[in-house]
Amino acid sequence: MKLVRYGEPGHEKPGLIHGGTLRDIGHIVPDLAGEHLGRESLGRIRAANPDDLPVVDGSPRIGPCVARPCNxxxxxxxxxxxxxxxxxxxxxxxxxxxxxxxxxxxxxxxxxxxxxxxxxxxxxxxxxxxxxxxxxxxxxxxxxxxxxxxxxxxxxxxxxxxxxxxxxxxxxxxxxxxxxxxxxxxxxxxxxxxxxxxxxxxxxxxxxxxxxxxxxxxxxxxxxxxxxxxxxxxxxxxxxxxxxxxxxxxxxxxxxxxxxxxxxxxxxxxxxxxxxxxxxxx
Missing domain, CATH: 3.90.850.10 (Fumarylacetoacetase-like, C-terminal domain)
Known part of the structure; x- marks a missing residue:
């Protein structure tokens, strides 16, 4: 999977790139951070049908692909x-x-x-x-x-x-x-x-x-x-x-x-x- 965070600084949302299209996964994980990068959360994202995920319109800013690392x-x-x-x-x-x-x-x-x-x-x-x-x-x-x-x-x-x-x-x-x-x-x-x-x-x-x-x-x-x-x-x-x-x-x-x-x-x-x-x- 190719996972992204998109939106203005401090207000990014999680997304997935599928077939060149940015799709929202905010209903699966709240963000790409901490425990939401674990095997269980990634498994839930992987189990979703990408074609059923909402398409993100426009060309939003792409933020850092990981939020708030401890180290x-x-x-x-x-x-x-x-x-x-x-x-x-x-x-x-x-x-x-x-x-x-x-x-x-x-x-x-x-x-x-x-x-x-x-x-x-x-x-x-x-x-x-x-x-x-x-x-x-x-x-x-x-x-x-x-x-x-x-x-x-x-x-x-x-x-x-x-x-x-x-x-x-x-x-x-x-x-x-x-x-x-x-x-x-x-x-x-x-x-x-x-x-x-x-x-x-x-x-x-x-x-x-x-x-x-x-x-x-x-x-x-x-x-x-x-x-x-x-x-x-x-x-x-x-x-x-x-x-x-x-x-x-x-x-x-x-x-x-x-x-x-x-x-x-x-x-x-x-x-x-x-x-x-x-x-x-x-």
């Missing part, structure tokens, strides 16, 4: 070719950091550069959405705890991330730095999650071309690993790293500026497009 976790330097472009060694274990859950926005919403930003950057990533409470799960059973997958743009302020001391999260959780969607795609729709093409353009110029095949730690390894350090709850989001082509890795480096447009996508998971603006609010 938004990221894996750093998880693509061998990206680690190479940054000159970093291959990690022996996954590098983990937090993104602020309230930085999540819709796939086509505006990205706002933070106040005093100097080095904001782009990162197309595969995100995992958890569907069941997960603690000390083994790799063999990890996929049973996954509700689905989506596209994430792990927007990052590199000066905040690496030049201000402390943790990477300083440059990762700024407002609007977590576009998710357009769809939450359930695992049954994906033949091989470790063989998905990925891409990102800035102003029509291809910057990133990659594949989930070059991930150092794959989906089941990541879910299992993180569950040994914390309890994952339904609706939590894990974004899994980026292929090469980030602005930081270019010679000379290239960073986002107001007026830029990012377009990105992953095979089978849909596409995003964001306009970049400068700091506009306190």
């Amino acid at each position: 938004f976790i990221a894996v750093g330097l998880n693509f061998a070719d990206h680690a190479a472009e940054t000159g970093a060694p291959i990690p022996k274990e996954p590098i983990l950091f937090n993104k602020a859950p309230n930085c999540i926005v819709g796939p086509n919403d505006t990205v706002m550069l933070p106040k005093a930003s100097e080095k904001s950057d782009w990162e197309v990533e595969l995100a995992i959405v958890i569907g069941a409470r997960t603690s000390y799960v083994n790799e063999k059973e990890a996929m049973d705890h996954v509700a689905g997958f989506c596209v994430c743009n792990d927007v990052s302020e590199r000066a905040f991330q690496t030049e201000r001391g402390g943790q990477w999260m300083k440059g990762k959780g700024c407002a609007t730095f977590g576009p998710l969607g357009p769809w939450l795609v359930t695992p049954d729709e994906i033949a091989d999650v470790q063989a998905l093409d990925m891409w990102l353009d800035v102003n029509g110029r291809r910057m990133q071309t990659g594949s989930t095949a070059t991930m150092i730690f794959n989906v089941v390894q990541i879910v299992s690993y993180i569950s040994h350090f914390m309890v994952l709850e339904p609706g939590d989001v894990i974004t899994t790293g980026t292929p090469p082509g980030v602005g930081l890795g270019m010679k000379p480096p290239v960073f986002l500026k107001p007026g830029d447009v990012m377009a990105l996508g992953i095979a089978g998971l849909g596409e995003q497009k964001q306009s970049v603006v400068g700091w506009t609010r306190g």
